[in-house]
Amino acid sequence: MEPPARIVRPVRARRKDAGTDGEGSSPGDAGLRGAQGVRRAGEKRAGDPARQRRLKKEAREKQGKEQEMILNKIAYDPADRASFVAARLALRKENRLGGSDLGTAAGVNKYKSRRRLYEEIKGHVAAPDLGDKQSVKDGVRCEDMVARLFEARTGKKVHRVNAVMTSDAAPHLFASIDRKVENEDAGLECKTANALNKDAFANGALPPSYVRQVKTYMKVTGYRTWYVYVWIMGIKELCYIYTLDPIEKPAWCDTLVTVREAELNECEEIAADFFNAYVLKDTPPPFDGADDEAELLKELHPTGHPGTVxxxxxxxxxxxxxxxxxxxxxxxxxxxxxxxxxxxxxxxADAAEGAIGTRKVTWKNNKPSEKTDWKAVAIDAQASTETIAAHTTLEQGARVLRIK
CATH class of the missing domain: 1.20.5 (Single alpha-helices involved in coiled-coils or other helix-helix interfaces)
Structure with missing residues (x-):
């Protein structure tokens, strides 16, 4: 599939106000400007905290405008997952990593190793389409509901951004965000979890790979704040705020984290190091025992050739x-x-449960499992041995490492 065309957000020229020095200004305007000049001069002499706050606000607004000028977007059709996957793959070929990739590159994603990420980028193995994974399907189906839960809890409004974003400020990163928060330099990440992984969010924690994802999005978009809303199905809801600005924790927020600019810059550094140290040098990262590495090796080397040493x-x-x-x-x-x-x-003995101090132990039977002997069924149905053989296939035996 051809990757979608890059769409560059046009830069809006700043309108020159009518009430500036020159034609169109009025005596009242001049007087107002004079009063503002006296006030600002007094602020400067007195070291007024109000002036400091105003200057910081102006700097943030300037940074936001400059960031918007260099924020590029690759649009995709939200109803066509293939266009979204194609956009991501195209950006990887430009030596960029997405927010969900960065935790892997940093070595904090327990579900995916740096080696697999490298092999996917090099094209040695296919990047799996996680859209077929049940947990991912559940997350996609629930994403809009989680966004509505966030709106109901906070009173804020959000909307979709059907584009993958890049920025000149982060040449090795890209971002595909869940929602943009309206009237605010902020985004929203929607997460779902179940009872099996609820402990990952205990005591105000957020999984390290999610933290890297959020900081990546902040770096690419230039937004000052990122909200993370987690729905632990049937148990509870959690709201996190990651922000560059010193703010008071709202009543509806469970965890507030103040982020430093250096932490956002570190995301770009991690991505750049991954490409410079491994991808561009054709040097794969070493295996470190991650869960998916054994399966990766099966994909790379499925068969051993007898007689080769x-x-x-x-x-x-x-x-x-x-x-x-x-x-x-x-x-x-x-x-x-x-x-x-x-x-x-x-x-x-015959009891199903017991107690040891403050802990509980159980010894229960699982649900009965069913197994059908299809060969016996075929024989009972008087199928010939030739018919059975015609429907019998051989599977590749497992490749086992033995150290002698």
Whole structure:
């Protein structure tokens, strides 16, 4: 698919006010300007805090206007997921990472490794379309509802931005935000969670990969504030504020975090380092034991060729000794765990639940599982062995690493 065309937001020229020095000014205007000049001179001499606040506000407004001038957008059709995926892939080829990529590049995404991100960017493995993943489907379906919950709780209004955004201020980043907060330099990130991962939000915490995502969006858009609204299905709702400005915590906010500019700049640095150290040098990041790396290796090298022997140079005998020691430690821990579990089961006997101090233990039967012997069904249906063989396929055996 051809990537969508880049749409550059036009720069609006500033209108020169009619009431400035020259034609069109009135004596009243001149008097007003004179009074303002006297007031500002007095503020400067007295070091008036009001002047400091006004200057900071003017600087923020100037920064916002300058940022808007360099904010580019690649539009996509929200009803066509393929156009959204194509926009993201096109920007990766421009050596840019998105907000959800940055946690991976920083090594804080427990679901995806830096190595997989590298292999996807290089085109060695296909980037999975997470739109087919159930948790992602649930999140997409619930996103609009979460946005409405945010509006109801805060009184603010939000709208969609059907575009992937880039900025000259962040040449290695891009942002695809959930919502823009109206009449405010702010965005909204909508998140859903369930009872299984609710602990990730305990004690006002936000998962590190989400924090990186928010800071990436702030860096790209130039917005001063980002709201994160989390709906933990059937349990509770949480509202977070990440802001560059010192503000009082609103009553409806659960967690307020003040962010420094250096933290936003760090997002650009992480992305730049990832491309410069790995992608542009064709040097893959080392494996670090992340959950998805074993599956990645199966995709990269699904079959071993019999009779081929190579000399391994990056792994030493010292590494193998460490590996052996880890196996012994794991075996010892598993044996100790099994012994404790069996002692608990012995005391539970036929009871389904028990108490140990302040903790609860259970020993219950799972729901019965069903399994159909289709070969027996075929025989009972008097299917011939030739018919059974015609519908029988061989699957590739698992590729197992053994260290001798």
């Amino acid at each position: 190579v000399r391994i140079e990056k792994v030493t005998e010292a590494d193998l000794c460490e590996y052996d020691q880890c196996k012994k430690t794991i075996k010892h821990c598993e044996e100790r765990m099994a012994a404790i579990e069996n002692r608990i089961k012995e005391e539970l």
